[in-house]
Amino acid sequence: MNKILLIIQREYLTRVKKKSFWIASILVPLLIAGVYTVPILLFVNADDEQRVTIVDESGLFQDKLKSEGDLTFVFTKQSFEQAKEALLKSKDDVLVRISADIISNPKGVQIIGKKTVGFGVQNDIEGKIQNELRNIKLTKAGIDLQVLEDNKIKVDAQTFTLNEDGGEKSSSSGGAMILGGFFGFLLYISAFLYGSQVMNGVIEEKSNRIIEVMVSSVRPFQLMMGKIIGVGMVGITQFLLWGVLTFGASSATTAIMSSQIESKVMAKTQAGISKQEIEKYKAAVKQENPLSAINQTIENISLGKIIVCFFLFYIGGYLLYSSLFAAIGSAVESPSEAQQFMFPVTIPIILSFILAQFIIQKPDSSIAFWASIIPFTSPIDMMVRLPFGVSNWEIALSLVLLIAGFMGTTWLAGKIYRVGILMYGKKPSWKEIGKWLWYKG
């Protein structure tokens, strides 16, 4: 068996067998499914039917406040005091008193609940009374309500992307922003996470002194590449697990949710609520889903393209940076010593992340173009740009340059690594590390 395969196997298995790997693999999809489900569940299960008894002392609101959504309004002729007593015995939840001088005294509304009145309920009731009050005042001022209705024009712009073939597709720049930000962030985190795993692995071998035994069996370059590839595959495994488990967890929760929504809709239908209302409700549920905009973006740019590009840029970016991290690890004897050398390597990673926030705003600017082409920033910044639509030649150019980039850094790192791993004693200076490049094998 090829030695480099043995090394990859060991590096991969020792990491995948760790508990921490599995905890991260399971926890993250659960979190994502949670982010996706909880708002909807909260919305669906939020304050069930509330029966509101209204004591309208002004007599202005009778039949004007209509039951809607979860609120059912019941008017009573009882006095406020009687109604209060009745509330305790009845099934009703909330009692509202509208004072006689409500028109001149907008504060004359009291809401009394058996339990603490929810903020949502309070808002709804206030909103309805406020609306009605305004209508009354406007009518008094001689304004036709119909004219007023006609004036409520809502502008809802749709954004479109022009295709290369001239067609239009509706796009959602919000979804693209979220998706771009998500992939950019994932690559940003993974550059640090897996890069530093490679670095610490190298430091471990060096400080353990196993390195001398290892390099008497394999070439230093084989050892370095074996470690880089092994750790990189751990990253890919992690992403795949995240993908599959997130999909699984989301499908499961979606199934549970839709059954809940269904039964909710059923209940509403039975309660004799109009079809229009139910449609409105369904739309509101959909609105609560934070991923709805993303789903639309994914429909526009094929999901396959995004995933393929993600893995290509992950591999390219990972190889580029992790080889530099390996070189740093070889030059030092402890992680704390490594800090000083990490700085120049982390700068371009952080820079790409800062640029990413600009690119999200202006994905077609020339800065965005160059950031997604130049190898050191391209892995993160191309992924950020991708959901906004990037032509294939740009992706190809970026990938070719990235390959050239990581071949360069790997070559450089190999030269430093082979000398560094056998150097003990004082911490080297940049100048010394520079000299190592010219040592004979």
Added chain:
Amino acid sequence: MSYILEAQQVVKRYANHTALSGVSIQVPQGSIFGLLGPNGAGKTSLIRIINQITAPDEGSILLNGEPLQPKHIEWIGYLPEERGLYKKMKVGEQLLYLAQLKGMAKNQAIEQLKYWFIKFDIKEWWDKNVEDLSKGMQQKTQFIATIVHKPKLIILDEPFSGFDPINANLLKDEILQLKQEGSTIIFSTHRMESVEELCDHIALINKSKVVLAGEKKAVKNQFRDNTYTIEYQGTLLPATDLFEVLQYTTLDDNTTKAQLRLRPDVLPNAMLAAVIQQVELSSFHENIPSFNDIFIKVVGENANTIL
């Protein structure tokens, strides 16, 4: 004599110093070869070149008459002075990994490892993490890693450091056994008593040069200075035409110990004949220098000439 390893005029330079300047050694097949020298003399640099960890700037290394090639890596077993293993790995897994990296097939490696685990009576260690082993146990583990692939050439750098006397003896026996089975052992150390016991040939490196090399007896003969120690009762003349007395020491019970040097071409028998006429002789032996003496003499002299 056939040599398993020959170094020819090997030069290795680092940025600020020359580690090896024209080093040549010959290691005979089937011998135990002592590579001696003070710290920093260049022993480790030479060993790393033999292991193909680094390459020489000039000169060449021949293994079995061929210039070093990647395939030779599997012929060599190397125990570095600074021991090290993966701490979080299980003993068995780790040894299997290292054996496979030396080119063994998995089955073959498992079989060999079983043999050694039974031989050292350490079967219960297989599933233990290395970090749970004592230092001595780790040393044994690493020794197995060095020899499991049946190397033709075994390079041991300070093998006895860290071993208690019992395990050191065990190790010594293993080394001798490996020699009997046909392996050649290069043995780098500055502990001269083990050289005395085990080595057939030596090379002494000092200040990046070989200053002394050859078969053990021949090297010792070079350092014989024709002096003898005798113990006697009575009075001995300080000098005759056969010998001169370099030093007297009075011991208890009227015995005197004296160091004699024979005049050139005088045989010990003639000296003895003369001595027993003068005194009552109780003991006599030639002063054969120990490797410790030789080491100090050569390295010390060298230091003086350079200073």
